[in-house]
Amino acid sequence: MSGRHTKTCxxxxxxxxxxALAGVAVAGATAVSLIAAGxxxxxxxxxxxxxxxxxxxxxxxxxxxxxxxxLAAIPLPGxxxxxxxxxxxxxxxxASDALKLAEAQVGVTEDSAGGGTKFQKWFVSSPWAExxxxxxxxxxxxxxxxxxxxxxxxxxxxxxxxxxxxxDAFTRTHAEWFKxxxxxxxxxxxxxxxxxxxxxxxxxGDIDHVGMVIKDNHNGTIQTIEGNTDNAVKVRxxxxxxxxxxxxxxxxxxxx
Numbered sequence: 540m541s542g543r544h545t546k547t548c549x550x551x552x553x554x555x556x557x558x559a560l561a562g563v564a565v566a567g568a569t570a571v572s573l574i575a576a577g578x579x580x581x582x583x584x585x586x587x588x589x590x591x592x593x594x595x596x597x598x599x600x601x602x603x604x605x606x607x608x609x610l611a612a613i614p615l616p617g618x619x620x621x622x623x624x625x626x627x628x629x630x631x632x633x634a635s636d637a638l639k640l641a642e643a644q645v646g647v648t649e650d651s652a653g654g655g656t657k658f659q660k661w662f663v664s665s666p667w668a669e670x671x672x673x674x675x676x677x678x679x680x681x682x683x684x685x686x687x688x689x690x691x692x693x694x695x696x697x698x699x700x701x702x703x704x705x706x707d708a709f710t711r712t713h714a715e716w717f718k719x720x721x722x723x724x725x726x727x728x729x730x731x732x733x734x735x736x737x738x739x740x741x742x743x744g745d746i747d748h749v750g751m752v753i754k755d756n757h758n759g760t761i762q763t764i765e766g767n768t769d770n771a772v773k774v775r776x777x778x779x780x781x782x783x784x785x786x787x788x789x790x791x792x793x794x795x
Contacts, residue, residue, distance in 0.1 A: 659683055705786070714746055730790055
């Protein structure tokens with residue numbers, strides 16, 4: 540268990556930004572909608588805005604046989620799949636795709652100030668950082684050295700254009716977003732976004748940390764890939780007693 544995350548992954552290092560940015564839901568062919576879904580006592584809901592930063596994943600019916608798979612060409616430090624690839628692709632990102640990209644980041648660490656990762660740099664440059672400032676105050680630069688476990692998960696989804704992944708820097712509000720989308724449950728599916736409370740609470744309001752499920756070990760534990768655990772990206776084995784719930788992105792079918 541990460542010493543850092545025995546505290547929380549909800550609170551920024553430089554600013555205590557409360558409230559609830561829900562993240563993004565990919566909608567339409569050329570834009571992402573940023574949707575606010577506030578905390579349990581939400582009084583700060585904001586209208587959906589078009590971020591225009593990612594293309595939606597194609598409908599399942601559009602998937603064709605043996606399309607070229609551009610995963611290897613993704614610019615890892617960048618903001619996502621190149622427009623030429625996004626607009627012409629005929630594949631749906633799968634859970635295996637997401638886990639492959641996430642596991643490729645194992646060993647990435649933060650600097651002495653708690654920042655410097657590609658995930659934080661991406662988030663600072665994204666529309667969600669600006670929206671977070673509108674919601675919570677502070678400045679965009681506060682995210683540069685903030686706890687980045689959820690930025691890591693959000694980055695993976697953004698790089699692949701995964702529909703229904705959402706994006707946030709706050710674990711609790713990201714979980715609320717999944718619940719509001721009807722994509723929340725208690726089954727540890729590969730590629731699911733897993734939310735933890737180190738106290739063992741099952742309340743979304745007590746969430747401390749987030750990662751992605753690699754597999755269910757079927758012995759009361761799960762194998763996961765997580766960012767900002769001991770200040771790095773690592774593969775972990777976690778007891779399910781610490782799990783609050785799982786968010787389910789809309790992946791394409793794995794054929795392997």
